[in-house]
Amino acid sequence: MNIDELSPPERRLWEAFPRGESVDLSSTDPGLSDPATADRWGPDRYIRAEVLVALLAGAVEPESGHVAAVRLSGARILGSLNLGHAQVDVPLALTNCVFDEAPHFYWASMDSVHMMRCRMPGLVASGTRVDGHLWLEGSQVSGGLLLDGAHIAGILNMSGVHLLNPGGDALLADRLSVDANVYCDQGFTANGEVRVPGARVGGQLILRKARLHNPSGAALYASRLEVAANMFCDGGFSAQGSIRLRGARVGGYLSFVGARLSCPEGIALNADDLAVETDVYCSDGFTSHGGVTFAGARVSGQLSLRGARLHNDSGTALSLQRLQAEEVLLRPAEQVKGVTDLSFAKINLLRDDPATWPERLQLDGLQYETLEPPLTARDRLNWLRRDTDGYQPQPYERLAQTYRALGLDADGRSVLLAKARDRRKTQGIPRKIVGWFQDVLVGYGYRPFRAASWLMFLLVFGTIVFSLHRPAILNEDDHPHFNAFFYTLDLILPIGDLGQERVFAPEGVYQWIANLIVIMGFVLGLTVAAGATRALSRE
Known part of the structure; x- marks a missing residue:
């Protein structure tokens, strides 16, 4: 590129590049400092994209003793900043700049990139490798931010970024790899889907105070996401649309404290098969309009739902099916509106509150060691x-x-x-009748004292009956002494012989009474023996 063809602002940038000096084209008029007023900026703030490409591609040698860099503020970038497949060895720092076309860093290898408080109609950085930080703080990107397959060796800072692509992908970052922290906080907003499936974050993922809006689909699609440290979706985090963390892995703790999720027609938070090495907090004002599911998740510490509000009247509001957790704190701020599914979960300590028990539960297969309160x-x-x-x-x-x-x-x-x-x-009517008699007589075998009471009743009843109606002697040659009490006791005892039952035999209705005493004595005696055995062999 011929330097004589450069405009005055381009010449300033060209001459500042070898020493890495900053060029500020911002207007002294406060009314024209905001990038939103770019339509009113004059040619004194225009920089052609091809000039930036030439500098970044090595058209000018660095000055000895200095680090060359493009440092530009307050400019309007005309044309396409296309660095596809380029090798960029110098830093790029743009502040308060406005792009007429979306920058393209497709499969480029770049040094650190700072594009702060810029306005862009999109940003294509698919497959890009950034050896330093990618800093987009305060920028506005419409039409989609593409970071799929990118690798960032430092920090990805999207604090205060506004992503606008309603009905499409606001952020497409499938398989993104960031070696340090990712910041999507301090007013980060996304109108459209935020996609990070299969992404890997080497530090913390921070979405504190973020606002995501995609009510027709997924607000955050993060299946198989890997976060080495903590993940924060708290401090005023809100999402219109579903949050999908299925199969994600978090090496620290996951916080949804005070978060507000809304997906009334579906699953507001899908954390099926999630793995968290410490704790999960969906607590202290956490609100969900739509289902919340941790089916098959593994939480090494505590899953807290203290002070949460869960609403899904038409279906399952909370699914902990097949969950494995050391502790579950199920004490929401109010009764769960919808079904709470705990089936086949394995929980060491389950803490709940009778005042907020869900009206509808599913408990089949639930395993726990301790309940608090018992x-x-x-x-x-x-x-x-x-x-x-x-x-x-x-x-x-x-x-x-x-x-x-x-x-x-x-x-x-x-x-x-x-x-x-x-x-x-x-059960059917016949079994109900048998069961009712078992319940009345012996409490299904779990009330041995009731059986003992019936035995005493039989003993008293038989003693009175056979005192009034003495049974006949089987052998008229014998003249044994009859005792109604011992005769009845002989009938009741299933084993042993007191010498009465084999000598005397009642007739008529009294024979029926004697046989009934024998049968009931046998059944009740076994019940008492079983109860005594359980007491002696207490686990």
Whole structure:
């Protein structure tokens, strides 16, 4: 490029480049300092894109003892800044600049790139390698920011960036690799889908106070995302559209504290198969209009839903199906509006609050070691009976086992008795009748003292009946002494012989009474023995 063909502002930039000096073309008029007023800027602020390309491609040698760089402020860039496949060894720093066309860094290898508070109709950096930082702080990019397959060796700073591409990809960053932190905070907004599936962040991913808007689809599509440290979606974070973190990996903790998510017709937060090495916080004002699912997720620490508000009246508001977590704090600010699915989850410590128990639960297959608060069996049975699938045996067995592990055998038996009674409601009429008699007589075997009371009743009843109606002697040659009490006791005992039953035989209706006492004595005696055995072999 011939220097004689350069305009005065271009000549200033050309001469400043070898020493890395800054060129500021900003107007002294405060009304023309904002890039939004670029349509009113004059030729004294115009820089052709081909001039920037020439400088960045090595048209001018650096001055000895200086680091060459393009440092430009307040300019309007005319034409296409196309650095596709270029090798750029000098820094590029543009501030408060406006681009007529989207810059193209496709598969370029670049030094650090700073484009702060700039306005661009798009930015194509697919496959780009940046050996330093990529700094886009405060810029506005319409038409899509493309970083798919890019590799940034330093920080990716998009603090305060506004991405505008309604109905399309506001940020396309599939398989993006950033070795340090990624900042999408301090007023970061995106109108359109933010895509980072398969991306890798070597430090922290910060979306604090970010606002994402794509109500017709995914506001944040981050399946298989890998974050080496913490991920923050808090401090006023909001999203219109779904957040998809399926299969993502977070090496620190994941925070949605106070976040507001809205996807009324679907899943507001999909964290299925998520893996987090420490804690997950969906708490302290976290609000979701739409489902929240952690199905199959693995949380090494605590999953906290303390103070959360979950709304999905037409379906599942919270799914923890197959979740594996050390602790789940399920104490929302209000009752969950919708189904809470805990089926087949494995939780060491489950903390909840009876005041905010969901009206609808799914508990089949849920495994836990400790419940806090433990509550009485009657209260916890009210929790079990909220299961929308109706009677399922496993939740009763798990709860009874928990009580027995705490040494609360009476509560454990109460749960198992409730299990038998609730099962009876699902059976046919004949089984219901048999079950009812089992319940009344022996409490399905879980009320041995009730069986003992019936035995005492039988003993008293038989003693009175056979005192008034003495049975006949089987052998008239014998004249044994008859004792109604010992005769009845002989009938009741399933084993042993007191010498009465084999000598005396009642007739007629009294024979039926004797046989009934024998049968009931056998059944009730086994029940008492089983209860005593359980007491002696307490787990």
